[in-house]
Amino acid sequence: MCGEDREEKKVHIEIEPELSACVETKARKEYDRILISLLKEGEKEELIEKLEVLKLFLESTDFGKLRSDYEKYLPEGRKVKFILRSAEGKAKYEVKIE
Numbered sequence: 001m002c003g004e005d006r007e008e009k010k011v012h013i014e015i016e017p018e019l020s021a022c023v024e025t026k027a028r029k030e031y032d033r034i035l036i037s038l039l040k041e042g043e044k045e046e047l048i049e050k051l052e053v054l055k056l057f058l059e060s061t062d063f064g065k066l067r068s069d070y071e072k073y074l075p076e077g078r079k080v081k082f083i084l085r086s087a088e089g090k091a092k093y094e095v096k097i098e
Contacts, residue, residue: 010085011052011085012084012085013084013085014082015027016079016081017070017080018074019075022067023066024067027057031051031054031058052086053084053085053086053091054091056086056089057084060091061091061093069095078098080096080098082094083096
């Protein structure tokens with residue numbers, strides 16, 4: 001697959017933090033789950049791309065600041081969802097609060 005085709009394919013990961021598990025914990029668990037799937041099932045391009053997005057997100061995010069921005073909504077019973085994507089070799093995220 002050439003570089004242009006790879007850029008067109010969008011990786012999409014949703015993470016929903018809870019009172020008992022913050023976004024960082026959930027992202028680490030998803031990273032581990034995907035890594036185990038890769039080891040069991042062999043290399044699959046979609047899983048490899050998701051693993052890379054999660055790795056970038058975990059390495060480059062200030063989780064203390066992020067938690068202070070969203071945790072206030074959880075006790076109110078509101079749902080918080082992070083949508084992770086890759087863009088230009090970086091993990092980008094969007095936050096949705098319902």
